[in-house]
Amino acid sequence: xxxxxxxxxxxxxxxxxxxxxxxxxxxxxxxxxxxxxxxxxxxxxxxxxxxxxxxxxxxxxxxxxxxxxxxxxxxxxxxxxxxxxxxxxxxxxxxxxxxxxxxxxxxxxxxxxxxxxxxxxxxxxxxxxxxxxxxxxxxxxxxxxxxxxxxxxxxxxxxxxxxxxxxxxxxxxxxxxxxxxxxxxxxxxxxxxxxxxxxxxxxxxxxxxxxxxxxxxxxxxxxxxxxxxxxxxxxxxxxxxxxxxxxxxxxxxxxxxxxxxxxxxxxxxxxxxxxxxxxxxxxxxxxxxxxxxxxxxxxxxxxxxxxxxxxxxxxxxxxxxxxxxxxxxxxxxxxxxxxxxxxxxxxxxxxxxxxxxxxxxxxxxxxxxxxxxxxxxxxxxxxxxxxxxxxxxxxxxxxxxxxxxxxxxxxxxxxxxxx
Amino acid sequence: xxxxxxxxxxxxxxxxxxxxxxxxxxxxxxxxxxxxxxxxxxxxxxxxxxxxxxxxxxxxxxxxxxxxxxxxxxxxxxxxxxxxxxxxxxxxxxxxxxxxxxxxxxxxxxxxxxxxxxxxxxxxxxxxxxxxxxxxxxxxxxxxxxxxxxxxxxxxxxxxxxxxxxxxxxxxxxxxxxxxxxxxxxxxxxxxxxxxxxxxxxxxxxxxxxxxxxxxxxxxxxxxxxxxxxxxxxxxxxxxxxxxxxxxxxxxxxxxxxxxxxxxxxxxxxxxxxxxxxxxxxxxxxxxxxxxxxxxxxxxxxxxxxxxxxxxxxxxxxxxxxxxx
Numbered sequence: 001x002x003x004x005x006x007x008x009x010x011x012x013x014x015x016x017x018x019x020x021x022x023x024x025x026x027x028x029x030x031x032x033x034x035x036x037x038x039x040x041x042x043x044x045x046x047x048x049x050x051x052x053x054x055x056x057x058x059x060x061x062x063x064x065x066x067x068x069x070x071x072x073x074x075x076x077x078x079x080x081x082x083x084x085x086x087x088x089x090x091x092x093x094x095x096x097x098x099x100x101x102x103x104x105x106x107x108x109x110x111x112x113x114x115x116x117x118x119x120x121x122x123x124x125x126x127x128x129x130x131x132x133x134x135x136x137x138x139x140x141x142x143x144x145x146x147x148x149x150x151x152x153x154x155x156x157x158x159x160x161x162x163x164x165x166x167x168x169x170x171x172x173x174x175x176x177x178x179x180x181x182x183x184x185x186x187x188x189x190x191x192x193x194x195x196x197x198x199x200x201x202x203x204x205x206x207x208x209x210x211x212x213x214x215x216x217x218x219x220x221x222x223x224x225x226x227x228x229x230x231x232x233x234x235x236x237x238x239x240x241x242x243x244x245x246x247x248x249x250x251x252x253x254x255x256x257x258x259x260x261x262x263x264x265x266x267x268x269x270x271x272x273x274x275x276x277x278x279x280x281x282x283x284x285x286x287x288x289x290x291x292x293x294x295x296x297x298x299x300x301x302x303x304x305x306x307x308x309x310x311x312x313x314x315x316x317x318x319x320x321x322x323x324x325x326x327x328x329x330x331x332x333x334x335x336x337x338x339x340x341x342x343x344x345x346x347x348x349x350x351x352x353x354x355x356x357x358x359x360x361x362x363x364x365x366x367x368x369x370x371x372x373x374x375x376x377x378x379x380x381x382x383x384x385x386x387x388x389x390x391x392x393x394x395x396x397x398x399x400x401x402x403x404x405x406x407x408x409x410x411x412x413x414x415x416x417x418x419x
Numbered sequence: 420x421x422x423x424x425x426x427x428x429x430x431x432x433x434x435x436x437x438x439x440x441x442x443x444x445x446x447x448x449x450x451x452x453x454x455x456x457x458x459x460x461x462x463x464x465x466x467x468x469x470x471x472x473x474x475x476x477x478x479x480x481x482x483x484x485x486x487x488x489x490x491x492x493x494x495x496x497x498x499x500x501x502x503x504x505x506x507x508x509x510x511x512x513x514x515x516x517x518x519x520x521x522x523x524x525x526x527x528x529x530x531x532x533x534x535x536x537x538x539x540x541x542x543x544x545x546x547x548x549x550x551x552x553x554x555x556x557x558x559x560x561x562x563x564x565x566x567x568x569x570x571x572x573x574x575x576x577x578x579x580x581x582x583x584x585x586x587x588x589x590x591x592x593x594x595x596x597x598x599x600x601x602x603x604x605x606x607x608x609x610x611x612x613x614x615x616x617x618x619x620x621x622x623x624x625x626x627x628x629x630x631x632x633x634x635x636x637x638x639x640x641x642x643x644x645x646x647x648x649x650x651x652x653x654x655x656x657x658x659x660x661x662x663x664x665x666x667x668x669x670x671x672x673x674x675x676x677x678x679x680x681x682x683x684x685x686x687x688x689x690x691x692x693x694x695x696x697x698x699x700x701x702x703x704x705x706x707x708x709x710x711x712x713x714x715x716x717x718x719x720x721x722x723x724x725x726x727x728x729x730x731x732x733x734x735x736x737x738x739x740x741x742x743x744x
Contacts, residue, residue, distance in 0.1 A: 092702070240589070
């Protein structure tokens with residue numbers, strides 16, 4: 001009798017435990033534009049999380065980058081958005097927060113692991129509420145074909161004149177296209193050219209803050225000079241670069257037909273797979289030897305939670321994990337070129353990524369100049385920057401005209417720039 | 420051809436008395452048969468149209484709610500310098516696109532149809548081949564042409580080289596001066612099959628007796644085409660023109676978006692109403708999507724199409740003489 005009782009109690013207990021486990025079980029879906037990271041999430045990141053939290057099931061469901069904003073907005077409005085939302089920096093995510101679609105996660109303990117500049121990309125203007133955990137930044141610079149450099153006896157340029165010396169030498173030899181960049185897709189001109197070499201001239205954060213508070217204008221020499229340098233680039237770009245798009249430039253470089261690729265660090269993963277030669281990287285050259293170097297270390301990707309999530313507790317647990325040192329190390333090493341913004345110390349394995357992240361020590365960091373606040377109105381400064389930067393490449397605008405277009409657009413709606 | 424004298428005019432007393440009753444009974448049937456189409460059309464076409472017109476009269480606030488704005492959005496679009504330049508540039512590019520289609524695509528379609536109708540058996544393979552691109556996805560067409568015209572991997576320069584014209588080669592898609600024309604011609608290549616098929620069908624429906632009669636009267640092939648066939652297919656040419664007009668506002672977007680992106684590169688030279696609408700409505704990188712301004716642009720497109728079609732119906736369609744054959 002007692003045995004039966006015991007068995008029954010045990011069975012009952014098991015059932016209750018089972019029910020409790022079932023009740024705790026939650027499924028989280030992650031919205032993202034990084035469809036190329038699917039394998040890394042499925043094979044490494046999610047299993048690492050689920051090993052610690054077996055009761056939470058996580059799915060990574062990305063959308064293609066060009067569709068992401070539109071698709072995400074539609075899904076959030078329709079109430080079918082995922083639990084965890086990969087956040088674009090600044091206004092895109094801020095708008096989602098203001099509409100009540102992203103939760104305020106300011107009280108998340110893990111946020112203490114991040115420096116203020118990293119969190120600023122996902123905070124309200126006054127910094128009172130944080131709505132996404134910073135995941136990674138991308139660093140701009142130049143990736144080069146090390147074998148081509150060796151073959152031609154070239155060294156990494158330090159100053160701008162060195163840089164053009166190197167380009168001349170490659171041009172003279174004729175085997176390689178000196179610079180792999182085109183203007184057909186426009187955004188590379190703004191991203192990999194203007195905001196890559198620009199911080200050197202406007203002293204990074206100093207110049208960016210001056211634009212924000214209205215004490216500097218785009219027509220000031222420090223903002224025109226990068227356009228003047230870019231104008232010199234087009235002698236070294238591929239023939240008919242006007243119709244050369246982003247993927248064309250990538251292929252030109254990885255096929256070994258171009259020597260220098262004005263880059264964002266996000267290329268490292270792809271280049272490691274595609275290119276069959278040794279690669280190196282150097283930061284944007286400075287005007288005079290010994291000047292401080294400035295790099296664009298752009299807060300690019302964060303993750304927040306859908307305010308309408310069915311499993312807010314599970315989503316918070318996941319965000320705490322994303323903010324942990326473990327995630328920082330896993331992510332940075334799985335996705336070389338996406339650098340965790342966490343203060344955690346860890347080793348970067350990929351040599352190219354190691355080189356680029358080391359610039360954080362040597363150079364001053366800033367973010368892309370148009371991204372915070374300045375692209376809030378119409379005309380949109382970042383859209384304008386795409387246009388004028390490629391116009392400078394195409395010789396459709398002079399550097400002065402390009403700067404005037406940016407300034408006129410900004411002045412038309414941004415108060416601090418109006419007096 | 421029927422003789423108008425044999426048609427009974429309205430209200431002739433010989434009409435049977437039961438006719439009116441039968442007509443009423445038929446009315447119920449008509450409604451039943453129309454209902455499914457009407458319902459689908461209302462739900463998927465009329466309702467969204469009205470909803471989009473309604474959206475354009477509101478303004479969005481930061482927290483996602485909307486307030487009544489009357490015609491403010493229209494005033495902004497047409498008179499605010501930032502919006503007006505974009506709007507009129509896009510409108511102008513659409514007109515250029517329409518013009519290129521009217522002078523290249525439709526005459527070419529007419530020519531191909533005329534040639535095919537001369538030799539229906541021999542032409543059937545060509546008819547299929549010319550029509551196939553219209554069935555391809557715009558993304559594929561855009562990608563193929565981008566590759567063909569690419570300065571790096573494209574065959575166009577080599578092909579020009581084989582006939583000694585390599586010096587003619589330019590990165591056409593990347594130059595402000597030629598990008599819009601190039602995109603238009605790609606679209607012509609893709610869609611020339613549609614006017615060709617419509618006109619071809621119209622040409623085939625012309626009875627042989629008419630042609631024979633014209634020939635007996637001493638007309639040559641050229642005169643037969645101009646004096647007999649062309650007047651008979653004019654209504655079809657009218658339909659083709661109006662389809663081109665509507666298509667150039669709606670269809671042009673896909674191709675331009677897939678080749679030149681939503682900013683109509685280079686330097687907005689291929690920016691049309693569709694791309695302007697897309698980036699305004701859905702946003703573009705740091706530009707946050709504005710459904711209300713987007714709906715305003717969409718409504719303007721609707722009005723432009725409406726005005727164009729109305730003018731056509733009032734001035735052209737009614738004057739076209741139709742012949743029964």
